[in-house]
Amino acid sequence: MDFNQLSLYVQKGNGGKVKEMVSEGLAQKVSPTEILNEGLIAAMTAIGEKFKNNEIYVPEMLMAAKAMNAGMQVLEPVLTATGVKPIGKAVIGTVKGDLHDIGKNLVRMMLKGAGIEMYDLGIDVPAQAFLAKAKEVGADMICLSALLTTTMPYMDSVIKEFEKAGVRGQFVFMIGGAPVTEAYAKSIHADCYAEDAVVAVDVAKKYLAKKQ
Numbered sequence: 527m528d529f530n531q532l533s534l535y536v537q538k539g540n541g542g543k544v545k546e547m548v549s550e551g552l553a554q555k556v557s558p559t560e561i562l563n564e565g566l567i568a569a570m571t572a573i574g575e576k577f578k579n580n581e582i583y584v585p586e587m588l589m590a591a592k593a594m595n596a597g598m599q600v601l602e603p604v605l606t607a608t609g610v611k612p613i614g615k616a617v618i619g620t621v622k623g624d625l626h627d628i629g630k631n632l633v634r635m636m637l638k639g640a641g642i643e644m645y646d647l648g649i650d651v652p653a654q655a656f657l658a659k660a661k662e663v664g665a666d667m668i669c670l671s672a673l674l675t676t677t678m679p680y681m682d683s684v685i686k687e688f689e690k691a692g693v694r695g696q697f698v699f700m701i702g703g704a705p706v707t708e709a710y711a712k713s714i715h716a717d718c719y720a721e722d723a724v725v726a727v728d729v730a731k732k733y734l735a736k737k738q
């Protein structure tokens with residue numbers, strides 16, 4: 527499979543071709559993780575670099591994101607296929623002020639694939655919505671994503687909302703996203719941090735096992 531060509535189709539925002547190539551790749555038994563990493567995620571990294579260097583602007587970034595999502599739709603059934611019995615429930619969302627959802631969606635898919643029942647609140651999610659959903663579904667874990675240095679501090683506000691309600695101790699908080707670090711997670715007393723969707727699976731499993 528020509529991963530470079532796939533990446534170029536994503537970067538050009540050609541969702542039709544992206545879907546076609548991902549479907550063909552899966553039919554030829556190319557590893558879904560390789561398609562994801564070498565084709566789709568590589569494209570978003572390149573797009574990020576071009577944006578930073580003022581070679582492209584927000585509309586092109588948005589088109590690339592749509593094409594990436596088209597590819598992820600094809601990959602989703604493969605990534606979320608699970609034969610395991612549910613090991614816990616998690617609420618996930620991108621925090622208030624932040625519209626980035628590709629990484630969050632990926633984390634949701636991988637956690638679902640690991641047998642975690644996922645409740646996705648989408649993007650731009652206020653603290654109160656995390657709290658309400660967590661109580662409603664009896665969640666074990668709250669997963670927060672942020673992609674901007676300006677929205678990352680809102681993760682602290684979400685945790686504080688749970689503290690204010692006197693229920694912080696009932697939930698495991700996992701946080702992640704490009705600007706987020708282990709040190710930041712510690713500073714806001716999140717339980718854990720994961721750098722990517724694959725690591726998020728291991729971390730979530732470990733903390734859910736501890737919680738049981």
Ligand code: B1M
Binds near residue numbers: 587633674700721726
């Ligand atoms: Co935006 N954007 N963007 N953007 N965008 C970044 C993040 C940026 C780094 C680009 C750059 O300058 N190089 C920059 C942020 C700079 C900063 O804050 N330091 C930036 C900016 C500035 C902006 C705007 C402000 C631009 C503007 O309007 N002037 C604006 C903000 C809008 C808002 O949110 N309020 C904006 C808008 C957008 C679009 C809407 C056009 C689009 C998003 C569309 C969408 O998501 N549906 C977009 C995109 C596509 C990007 C880049 C190019 C790609 C992001 C992405 O999808 N990466 C991005 C540059 C980059 O990241 N290189 C950029 C692929 C994805 C798989 O990775 O999301 O990092 P990621 O997720 C990873 C890990 O972070 C981790 O696992 C994931 C999978 O492995 N992870 C978790 C994520 N969440 C996790 C949660 C966990 C655990 C792990 O536990 C719960």
